[in-house]
Amino acid sequence: MKEFGAVAIVIIAMAVVPLLAVSNVTLNFLIVALMIALAGQGWNVLGGYGGQYSFGHAAFFGTGAYVTAVLQARYGVNAWIAFGLGIAAGALIGAIVGGLTFRSGLRGSYFALVTLAFAEVLRILASVAPITGAGVGTLVKLDLRPASLQFQSRAEFYWMILALVAIALFVTQLIERSRFGVWLVAVRENEDAAAALGVNAMAVKLIAMIISGAITAAAGCFYVQYFLFIDSGLAYGTWMSIEALLTPIIGGVGTVFGPLLGALVVRALGQGAQLIAGGEAPGLDLVIYGCILVLIIWFAPRGLMGGLSRLRNRLLFSASAAEARHG
Amino acid sequence: MLSPAILTAAVVNGLLTGAVYALIALGLTLVYGVLHIINFAHGALLTAAMFAAYFAYRVLGIDPYFAVLLLAPAFFGIGYALQRFVIGPASHGDDRNMLLVTLGLAVVIENALLFAFRADTRTINLPYALNGIDLGFAFLPLPRLIGFVTVFVVTLALWLMMSATDTGRAIRAVAKEKLGAELAGIDVAHIYAVTFGLGTACVAIAACLLIPSYYVNPNAGNAFVLVAFTIVVLGGMGSVLGALIGGLVIGVVESLSSLFLGESLGQIGIFLLFIAVLLVRPSGLFGARA
Numbered sequence: 001m002k003e004f005g006a007v008a009i010v011i012i013a014m015a016v017v018p019l020l021a022v023s024n025v026t027l028n029f030l031i032v033a034l035m036i037a038l039a040g041q042g043w044n045v046l047g048g049y050g051g052q053y054s055f056g057h058a059a060f061f062g063t064g065a066y067v068t069a070v071l072q073a074r075y076g077v078n079a080w081i082a083f084g085l086g087i088a089a090g091a092l093i094g095a096i097v098g099g100l101t102f103r104s105g106l107r108g109s110y111f112a113l114v115t116l117a118f119a120e121v122l123r124i125l126a127s128v129a130p131i132t133g134a135g136v137g138t139l140v141k142l143d144l145r146p147a148s149l150q151f152q153s154r155a156e157f158y159w160m161i162l163a164l165v166a167i168a169l170f171v172t173q174l175i176e177r178s179r180f181g182v183w184l185v186a187v188r189e190n191e192d193a194a195a196a197l198g199v200n201a202m203a204v205k206l207i208a209m210i211i212s213g214a215i216t217a218a219a220g221c222f223y224v225q226y227f228l229f230i231d232s233g234l235a236y237g238t239w240m241s242i243e244a245l246l247t248p249i250i251g252g253v254g255t256v257f258g259p260l261l262g263a264l265v266v267r268a269l270g271q272g273a274q275l276i277a278g279g280e281a282p283g284l285d286l287v288i289y290g291c292i293l294v295l296i297i298w299f300a301p302r303g304l305m306g307g308l309s310r311l312r313n314r315l316l317f318s319a320s321a322a323e324a325r326h327g
Numbered sequence: 328m329l330s331p332a333i334l335t336a337a338v339v340n341g342l343l344t345g346a347v348y349a350l351i352a353l354g355l356t357l358v359y360g361v362l363h364i365i366n367f368a369h370g371a372l373l374t375a376a377m378f379a380a381y382f383a384y385r386v387l388g389i390d391p392y393f394a395v396l397l398l399a400p401a402f403f404g405i406g407y408a409l410q411r412f413v414i415g416p417a418s419h420g421d422d423r424n425m426l427l428v429t430l431g432l433a434v435v436i437e438n439a440l441l442f443a444f445r446a447d448t449r450t451i452n453l454p455y456a457l458n459g460i461d462l463g464f465a466f467l468p469l470p471r472l473i474g475f476v477t478v479f480v481v482t483l484a485l486w487l488m489m490s491a492t493d494t495g496r497a498i499r500a501v502a503k504e505k506l507g508a509e510l511a512g513i514d515v516a517h518i519y520a521v522t523f524g525l526g527t528a529c530v531a532i533a534a535c536l537l538i539p540s541y542y543v544n545p546n547a548g549n550a551f552v553l554v555a556f557t558i559v560v561l562g563g564m565g566s567v568l569g570a571l572i573g574g575l576v577i578g579v580v581e582s583l584s585s586l587f588l589g590e591s592l593g594q595i596g597i598f599l600l601f602i603a604v605l606l607v608r609p610s611g612l613f614g615a616r617a
Contacts, residue, residue, distance in 0.1 A: 053423050053426060054614070055367070055426075055430065100606050101605075101606070104605070104606045104607075106605065106606075108364075108422055108423065108426070109359070109363075109364050109365040109422070109426060110365075110605065112365065112367075112426055113365055113556060113605070114602065114605055114606075117553075117598055117601055117602055117605075118602070120553065120598060121595060121598045121599070121602070124595050124598070126596065141437055143340060165341070217338070237493050242430075242434060245427075249427065259488075282438075282441050282445065283437075283438030283439070283440075283441035283442040283444070283545070284438070284442050286375065286434050286435075286437075286438040287435050287439050287442060288435075289434060289436030290431045290432065290433075290435035290438065291431070291435055291560075293427060293428075293431035293432040293434070294417055294428050294432065294435070295416065295418055297427055297431070298416065298417035298428075300418060301424065305602045313390060
């Protein structure tokens with residue numbers, strides 16, 4: 001239960017932030033960072049715990065976003081229902097892509113390539129299909145009422161995305177402590193060995209992909225409610241696929257808090273770079289993301305969480321060593 | 328409605344384009360065959376090489392076909408250094424890490440180009456770009472004809488190198504059995520880097536062949552590499568012959584499908600073919616079962 005306590009403490013601490021009279025700019029920064037964290041939490045379930053590295057998580061983000069936007073804008077569906085269906089659509093895409101690829105036994109390089117290709121196909125389709133608004137994109141009508149899942153203040157949006165992140169944190173913690181989570185890690189470490197011991201590797205990976213798709217789609221649904229607009233580049237562009245895998249890798253792959261920590265760090269660095277470059281500097285933030293990705297894998301393969309736990313161990317060790325000397 | 332003349336012209340054009348696709352795919356398949364990973368930085372390196380060829384012509388006045396002789400060794404060096412001093416040490420011998428590092432490099436290269444040159448599209452005009460040979464049923468533009476011939480020369484040279492030199496033998500040994508090759512005294516890290524360098528040199532040559540008839544912008548390489556992925560998957564990962572035939576086939580398919588379906592749907596056709604091949608026969612048409 002201690003782990004669930006840690007999740008609760010982090011969430012409560014973060015929930016207080018809007019009450020501290022922070023500026024709208026800061027709040028906006030945190031909202032976007034939490035949204036990226038949510039997308040990364042989705043990636044982490046499949047990639048971090050399951051070892052299946054997807055290079056196309058934009059497929060889920062974009063599908064969630066488009067379903068939420070199109071249902072509201074074209075069919076007048078209530079925002080709450082559209083939001084739920086958007087998440088369901090993400091899970092469905094996860095089931096389809098996962099079912100097809102895992103059944104064909106695609107792993108490693110091939111899996112990364114197929115997921116990337118699926119995201120690209122969806123991007124091209126969305127940029128020509130009339131239902132998505134083709135090149136123009138889809139606008140959701142401004143209607144600032146909780147009934148249509150839009151809020152007057154930034155603080156309320158902040159709590160909404162924080163609640164979604166909290167749910168994802170609890171889900172991840174549940175997975176980590178469950179039998180399913182153990183199977184998933186076993187598949188990551190050695191799929192053939194896990195299968196030989198009776199783990200249904202195909203089913204385990206498929207379920208992980210469905211959960212992963214649903215969580216990342218939720219980030220896309222939130223994107224639409226917050227910005228009220230989506231087009232094919234925003235929905236299915238490579239930037240989202242990159243950020244979704246970057247945040248858990250920087251924070252710590254296969255750890256509960258990794259994506260959250262990673263998202264805050266990544267976003268802060270991206271913003272900092274834009275500030276230093278002053279005004280318009282297209283691509284500079286992504287140059288920095290790419291460098292961090294390479295450096296983290298190079299020097300801290302377990303991410304910031306790994307670094308933190310190593311630091312803690314060293315402190316504990318030196319403390320007990322000192323005690324032993326004096327005692 | 329469509330005269331045979333238009334159809335033949337489309338097929339010939341497809342073959343000419345397909346040859347350059349094949350060269351890009353050759354670099355990709357070579358790296359996969361030896362390192363067993365997909366190099367996601369391939370497209371970004373192609374874009375970088377296209378910029379290099381562009382500036383070589385614009386600033387230094389070097390003809391792109393002559394620039395091959397300078398850029399191929401230069402990019403061999405870049406590829407060698409990237410694998411030896413960045414990708415290799417950074418990935419700690421783990422395939423998943425290697426994928427991520429090449430992805431990271433792709434993001435860095437592409438966006439550094441975007442930052443430096445903005446999203447502007449650039450072209451060069453060679454004085455002889457419009458010359459060509461008229462076969463009666465089809466017109467062969469000179470630049471693309473040179474490209475076609477060059478690809479076959481390069482492929483032949485590569486094949487000779489692989490089968491007749493010590494380095495080629497070492498590369499094949501590492502591809503087949505890494506540990507055994509290491510025990511036999513082959514420096515695996517060096518061979519990995521040589522292979523990566525060769526793959527990058529292929530991309531540099533392709534860039535020089537492309538620049539006279541295409542444009543360059545920070546995204547230019549991506550379109551070609553997605554096609555190259557398809558070719559490599561179609562031809563079988565690691566198969567040189569597969570890459571060559573696959574390239575020609577895809578060139579013709581693309582040319583015909585954009586004739587019948589229009590540009591953007593033609594692109595989707597290639598992707599769908601790609602996904603279908605991956606799902607049905609991931610080892611490709613010529614590759615051995617993985």
